[in-house]
Amino acid sequence: MDALEAILRRRSIRRYQDRPVEEEKIGRILLAAVHAPSAGDVRCWRFIVVRNRDKKEAIYRAALRQPQVLQAPVLVVVAADLEAIRRAYGRRGVNLYSIQDAAAATENMLIAATSLGLGTCWIGAFSEGEVSKIVGLPPQVRPLAIVTIGYPAETPTKKVVRPEDHCFSEVYGRRYEFSQRASSRTHQHS
Ligand SMILES: Cc1cc2nc3c(=O)[nH]c(=O)nc-3n(C[C@H](O)[C@H](O)[C@H](O)COP(=O)(O)O)c2cc1C
Numbered sequence: 001m002d003a004l005e006a007i008l009r010r011r012s013i014r015r016y017q018d019r020p021v022e023e024e025k026i027g028r029i030l031l032a033a034v035h036a037p038s039a040g041d042v043r044c045w046r047f048i049v050v051r052n053r054d055k056k057e058a059i060y061r062a063a064l065r066q067p068q069v070l071q072a073p074v075l076v077v078v079a080a081d082l083e084a085i086r087r088a089y090g091r092r093g094v095n096l097y098s099i100q101d102a103a104a105a106t107e108n109m110l111i112a113a114t115s116l117g118l119g120t121c122w123i124g125a126f127s128e129g130e131v132s133k134i135v136g137l138p139p140q141v142r143p144l145a146i147v148t149i150g151y152p153a154e155t156p157t158k159k160v161v162r163p164e165d166h167c168f169s170e171v172y173g174r175r176y177e178f179s180q181r182a183s184s185r186t187h188q189h190s
Helices: 003-009 023-033 053-062 067-071 082-115 128-135
Strands: 045-050 074-081 119-123 141-150
Touching (some): 003 082, 045 053, 067 141, 082 141
Antiparallel strands (some): 045 074, 119 141
């Protein structure tokens, strides 16, 4: 599966098979994460892999009891070392680049997981304080996302995307004209 195909195929998966995920695949996903672009190449992201049932249960409670958090065999807490990015970029680093870096790495993980036949869900709704305690983050490391990973037990309904609603040419509001080929079904996989 090439990169574009994985991007277009990826959907949030919230039901998982009771089937373990191979350590090698988790390693590939983490490799994709640390190959993401990062501001100044500081690589302030940190990733904590969680498989332990008690820890997963605690994270589930800290994440509004979203069932997929408990069901997924593997969770990855994506965090950023704010001190590392502050040293390089001050407030802009802390307030913006840390989040952008973590988001780029998170998306890489989702795409890599899709290409390996796995399902994922990006979890943003959780208590940062509680998750920090559960996985032992030091004070300067902020948890920014949780990724659930497992073999999918659902096929989400077809996603309707209207690229023309979001994309402009030259100035905001002037429609970008997609070529027929770019938006054709063969490229959409949805
Ligand atoms: C920043 C962010 C936070 C999100 N938080 C959650 C979440 O807490 N729970 C959840 O089920 N999905 C969460 N999602 C997934 C979105 O709901 C999902 O990406 C969106 O509905 C589009 O569906 P798709 O991923 O299948 O394309 C989050 C996505 C992003 C980017």
